[in-house]
Amino acid sequence: MHNNIILAGVGGQGILSIAAVIDLAAIHSGLTIKQAEVHGMSQRGGAVQSHLRIADRTIHSDLIPSGQADLILSVEPMEALRYLPWLRPGGMIVTSTDPVKNIPDYPDEQELRKALEATRNHLLIDALQLSRKAGSTRTSNMVMLGAAAAWTGLAPDTLEHGIRELFQRKGEDIVNMNITAFRSGQAVQEQL
Structure with a gap:
C-alpha cells in the first residue's frame, strides 16, 4: 500500500484538521505516514497545502514528486487546479466548488x-450546502474528507475514529457534527 495525497485550500478552511484526521487514521491502521505542510501567508485567506504520504513500508521523503499524487483533496476550486502538475495519470481530484475569493483577480467561477x-x-x-445540513459550515472540511475517503487508502471507520480523537476535547456535540459531515460527503461519493 502506498498513497500520495495533496491537501489544498486557503487558511481557515481546516486543511490541517483534515491532515490530522488522516494522520491519526494511518497510525491506527499500522501504516507509516510522512507529512509536509506549506502555509502560504500563515493567515486566514492565504494558500495552504499539505503533502501526505502513506505506506505500509518506509517512506524516505515527505514531499510528493511532480506527477505522483494519487489524490488532490481541495476545499477550494482554484487551489485544486494549482496542484494539477502533481497529479499522476489516473489520479483523482476531489474539490469543493465553493470559492474563496481571496485575490482581486480571482478567476471566473464558470x-x-x-x-x-x-x-x-x-x-x-458543494461542501457548504452539505456542511449546513450537518449543523455548521465549519464542518465543510470533514464533508470533503468524506467525499474523498474512498481514495485515501484508509478505511472509513478509521477516519471516523480519527475525527473522534481529534475533536473529542471539544465535546460530543462537535464530534457528532463532524462525523455527520464526514458521512454526508461519503454519501455523495457513494452515489457515483
Whole structure:
C-alpha cells in the first residue's frame, strides 16, 4: 500500500484538521505516514497545502514528486487546479466548488468549473450546502474528507475514529457534527 495525497485550500478552511484526521487514521491502521505542510501567508485567506504520504513500508521523503499524487483533496476550486502538475495519470481530484475569493483577480467561477470538469477523474462537491445540513459550515472540511475517503487508502471507520480523537476535547456535540459531515460527503461519493 502506498498513497500520495495533496491537501489544498486557503487558511481557515481546516486543511490541517483534515491532515490530522488522516494522520491519526494511518497510525491506527499500522501504516507509516510522512507529512509536509506549506502555509502560504500563515493567515486566514492565504494558500495552504499539505503533502501526505502513506505506506505500509518506509517512506524516505515527505514531499510528493511532480506527477505522483494519487489524490488532490481541495476545499477550494482554484487551489485544486494549482496542484494539477502533481497529479499522476489516473489520479483523482476531489474539490469543493465553493470559492474563496481571496485575490482581486480571482478567476471566473464558470471557467474554473470547466477546467476542473476537463480533468480525467474528478468529483466536485458543494461542501457548504452539505456542511449546513450537518449543523455548521465549519464542518465543510470533514464533508470533503468524506467525499474523498474512498481514495485515501484508509478505511472509513478509521477516519471516523480519527475525527473522534481529534475533536473529542471539544465535546460530543462537535464530534457528532463532524462525523455527520464526514458521512454526508461519503454519501455523495457513494452515489457515483
